[in-house]
Amino acid sequence: MSSLGKKFLPNIFPKDFPPRLVQSKIGIWDVTREIPQGLRLPGTRIFSSLNQVKNGLPYFIRFLRDVFALGPVLLVIYIMCAIWSSFEPTVSLYYSSELLNVIQARVQGFDSDSHALLRACVMQILIVSFSALIDRWSDKYEAILRHRIKLHFAENGLRSTLKFDLPTLQDPEVKSKLPSANYSLSAPGDAWFALTTLRFKVTSILDLVSQCIFLIVAMRRQQFGPIFVAMCIAHPFLIDLIDFDLWSFNFLQSCNNANFIRMSALQILSYSERFKRDIISDGAAEYIESEFHEAKTKLGDTSMDRLGIQWMIQKPSSLRILSSLVSELPIFMFCIQSFISPSTLSAGTMAILRQTAQSIQWCIRGILLDSTSFAELVTNFKDLYILSELDNKLKEGNVQYPARDYDVERGMQVEFRNVSFAYPGTEKKALNDVSFLLKPGQLAVIVGVNGSGKSSLTKLFNRLYDPTEGQVLIDDLPLSSYKLSGLRRAMAILCQDHHPYPVSLRENVAIGLPTWKATDEEVTMAIRQGGAYEFIEKLPKKLETNLDPVDMSQCNYKREMPPVFRKMMDAVEQPTSISGGESQRLAASRTFMRLSGGEIRLLVADEPTSALDPQAEYEMYQQLLNQREGKTVVFITHRFGHITKHADVILCMKDGALVEQGTHLELMAARGEYFRLHEVQAQAFAQPSGDGELVGDDGSETEDWNL
Incomplete structure (x- = not known):
C-alpha cells in the first residue's frame, strides 16, 4: 500500500x-x-x-x-x-x-x-x-x-x-x-x-x-434532490457494511461428516464403470444399497447444500428487514415531497427516477460484491x-552431446559415484550411496526385488531427476553439464508402464522418432520388431486405430433417445481396450522406431516384458539384443532368465543399495543376494527327488533357503 x-x-x-x-x-x-x-x-x-x-x-x-x-x-x-x-x-x-x-x-x-x-x-x-x-x-x-x-x-x-x-x-x-x-x-x-x-x-x-x-x-x-441522490448512492454502501458476504473473506471449508463422505464414496462406487464388473461378480449391489440407506438415515436433515447457498439461508431476519427498508428509502422521499410540493412531481418522473435509483443501487452493489x-x-x-516465466528446477547444461573429444561409436559410458536419491517431497531414500561404472558397449543387467531401487536408477540416467547426493557422469562429464535435448536424443528408455497416447497407433509408434517423418514401411518394421504387428492387424482400422479417441459428442433428449440419434452415437469411435502385454508391445515398437534413427548410444529397458508370456519375452529380448551394436545396453528385471548369463556385468540392488556387482558366474559363486534370488526362481522349475529334495532338470540339488 x-x-x-x-x-x-x-x-x-x-x-x-x-x-x-x-x-x-x-x-x-x-x-x-x-x-x-x-x-x-x-x-x-x-x-x-x-x-x-x-x-x-x-x-x-x-x-x-x-x-x-x-x-x-x-x-x-x-x-x-x-x-x-x-x-x-x-x-x-x-x-x-x-x-x-x-x-x-x-x-x-x-x-x-x-x-x-x-x-x-x-x-x-x-x-x-x-x-x-x-x-x-x-x-x-x-x-x-x-x-x-x-x-x-x-x-x-x-x-x-x-x-x-x-x-x-x-x-x-x-x-x-x-x-x-x-x-x-x-x-x-x-x-x-x-x-x-x-x-x-x-x-x-x-x-x-x-x-x-x-x-x-x-x-x-x-427540493429534496440532493438527499434523494445521496440515499440512492448510500444504500449499497450501507448494505456492504452490515451484510458480510461469504466471498469477501479468506476462508477454508472442509467436510468431516462421516455419513456424507460415505454416501459420496458409495455413489462413486455405484456409478463408476471401472467398479461395475467387480460389484456384479461379488454380488455387492444389495450391500452398497443398504449401506447408503443407513448413512442417509444417520445424516438426517443436516443440509448438504453448497456452502454459498447455506450461508445466504442463515442470514438473520433482522438483517433482511433492515436491508429491505433501506432499499425503499428513495420511495419514502417521494412520499414526503408529495406532501410538501406535489406540483413538482409527475408519475412519469417518479417512475423513471424509481427505475434509475434501483439501477444505480444494483450497479454499486454489483461492484462491491464482485x-x-x-x-x-x-x-x-x-x-x-x-x-x-517459470524456470525448470533442473538447470540446463551447455555441453552438446556428444562431446567433441569423446568417441561414442561403441556406446555411452555411464558412471554413478556415491549417488543417493529421494523423490521430491519425501525423505526416504530410494537410492543410497550407489556407485558403478558401465563401459561403452557393455550389456548390463540390474536385478532385485520390487522396491529395491531398480526403476529409480532409470530416472537418473536421462536426468528426469537430479541425485540428492553424489554425481552421475556420462562419458566422463557430469550429467548436469549437458544440454538435455541432445543428451536425451542419444538415449532410448523403455519402461514397463508406458501408456498409449490418445492418437492413432501409427502416430503412437512414429512419435518415438519425432524429428523424422516415418514412412509406412518404417512404422511396419518397428511394430514387427516390437511384436505388435499381429494384434494391430486384427483391429478394424489397423494402424489408424485410436485407442482412446477424444469424444466431444453429446446427445440431449427427453425420456427416450431417438433411434436416429442412437445410430449416430453408435457410429462415434469408442475407446479400444488392449491387454497389458499388447500395451508393452506397442511401447516396444515406439522404442524400436527410436532406435532406427541411428543416434541412440544408450538403451535402457526397465521390465519391458513383465506382462509377456515366456515365448514373447524371449523374442523381445532377442530383438533388443539385435540392436546392441554401437550402444550400451541396460536391462532391468526381477525375473531371471537367459539374459543374465550373457551380461557383461550384473548389478544387484536391495533396499536402494547396490549390494553386489559382477558376472553371473562370479555372483553365483559369491552365494549372496543374487544367488538367493536366482535359487528362489530356480525352485519353480526343479523336480522333487525321492527323499524330498529339490533337484534341477540335470539332477543337481538346489539350495533350500526356507523362504
Whole structure:
C-alpha cells in the first residue's frame, strides 16, 4: 500500500492488523474464516492491495498488446460495443422520461408539442434498433476475438507445460497454475474470463457514472434532490457494511461428516464403470444399497447444500428487514415531497427516477460484491504469463552431446559415484550411496526385488531427476553439464508402464522418432520388431486405430433417445481396450522406431516384458539384443532368465543399495543376494527327488533357503 494510504487509512487494510480466525459449522461444512481486524469501510476490498496492482500492470499491458496483435479491428469493435453497452441504459432512460412526460401532459389535457412526442417516439425506436444492431455486431466479432484469444493462450500454455521437467511439474504451486488434463478447448478459457471481467468492471463504472449524472440532472430542480441522490448512492454502501458476504473473506471449508463422505464414496462406487464388473461378480449391489440407506438415515436433515447457498439461508431476519427498508428509502422521499410540493412531481418522473435509483443501487452493489478486486483482476492477467516465466528446477547444461573429444561409436559410458536419491517431497531414500561404472558397449543387467531401487536408477540416467547426493557422469562429464535435448536424443528408455497416447497407433509408434517423418514401411518394421504387428492387424482400422479417441459428442433428449440419434452415437469411435502385454508391445515398437534413427548410444529397458508370456519375452529380448551394436545396453528385471548369463556385468540392488556387482558366474559363486534370488526362481522349475529334495532338470540339488 502507498504511504498515503498508510497515513490516512491505517485501520482499513487487513495486513495492518493480524486477522483472527473464526470457526463455524454450517450443515456438513466446517468453515474457518479469516476476519480482518480494525475498521472495515465499505468497498475497501476493491482497492485492497495497491502494490499488487502496480506489480501486475506490466502483464495487463502485455495482455492488451497480445490481444491487439491478434485482431486490431476486432479489439476496437469490442471496446466500442462495450462503451455503448455502458451508456445505452442511461440514454434509453433519458428518452423514456421525455416520452412519458409528453404522454402525461396529453393525458392531463395540457397542450403539448406533437413534434416533441414524435421526436421522442422516433428516438426511442432508433435507440432500440441501434442497440439490437450493436448486440449483433458484438456477438459476431466477439466470437471471433474469443476464438483467437482462446487458441493463442492455449498454445502458449501447451508450450510452457511441455518445457517443464518432472520436479517442476510436481511442485504444488506449479500444479495449481497448470490447466487440467481434461480442459476443453471449447471452454472460454482463463484469458477470455480475465478480459470479460475487466469489461464488466469498466462498463459497470461507466454505467454508474452516466446514471448518476442523469439522476443529478433530473433532480436538480427538486427540493429534496440532493438527499434523494445521496440515499440512492448510500444504500449499497450501507448494505456492504452490515451484510458480510461469504466471498469477501479468506476462508477454508472442509467436510468431516462421516455419513456424507460415505454416501459420496458409495455413489462413486455405484456409478463408476471401472467398479461395475467387480460389484456384479461379488454380488455387492444389495450391500452398497443398504449401506447408503443407513448413512442417509444417520445424516438426517443436516443440509448438504453448497456452502454459498447455506450461508445466504442463515442470514438473520433482522438483517433482511433492515436491508429491505433501506432499499425503499428513495420511495419514502417521494412520499414526503408529495406532501410538501406535489406540483413538482409527475408519475412519469417518479417512475423513471424509481427505475434509475434501483439501477444505480444494483450497479454499486454489483461492484462491491464482485469478489474479484482490482488487484485480483491484475493477478489474473499475470497468471496468463506466469508459466512461461517459470524456470525448470533442473538447470540446463551447455555441453552438446556428444562431446567433441569423446568417441561414442561403441556406446555411452555411464558412471554413478556415491549417488543417493529421494523423490521430491519425501525423505526416504530410494537410492543410497550407489556407485558403478558401465563401459561403452557393455550389456548390463540390474536385478532385485520390487522396491529395491531398480526403476529409480532409470530416472537418473536421462536426468528426469537430479541425485540428492553424489554425481552421475556420462562419458566422463557430469550429467548436469549437458544440454538435455541432445543428451536425451542419444538415449532410448523403455519402461514397463508406458501408456498409449490418445492418437492413432501409427502416430503412437512414429512419435518415438519425432524429428523424422516415418514412412509406412518404417512404422511396419518397428511394430514387427516390437511384436505388435499381429494384434494391430486384427483391429478394424489397423494402424489408424485410436485407442482412446477424444469424444466431444453429446446427445440431449427427453425420456427416450431417438433411434436416429442412437445410430449416430453408435457410429462415434469408442475407446479400444488392449491387454497389458499388447500395451508393452506397442511401447516396444515406439522404442524400436527410436532406435532406427541411428543416434541412440544408450538403451535402457526397465521390465519391458513383465506382462509377456515366456515365448514373447524371449523374442523381445532377442530383438533388443539385435540392436546392441554401437550402444550400451541396460536391462532391468526381477525375473531371471537367459539374459543374465550373457551380461557383461550384473548389478544387484536391495533396499536402494547396490549390494553386489559382477558376472553371473562370479555372483553365483559369491552365494549372496543374487544367488538367493536366482535359487528362489530356480525352485519353480526343479523336480522333487525321492527323499524330498529339490533337484534341477540335470539332477543337481538346489539350495533350500526356507523362504
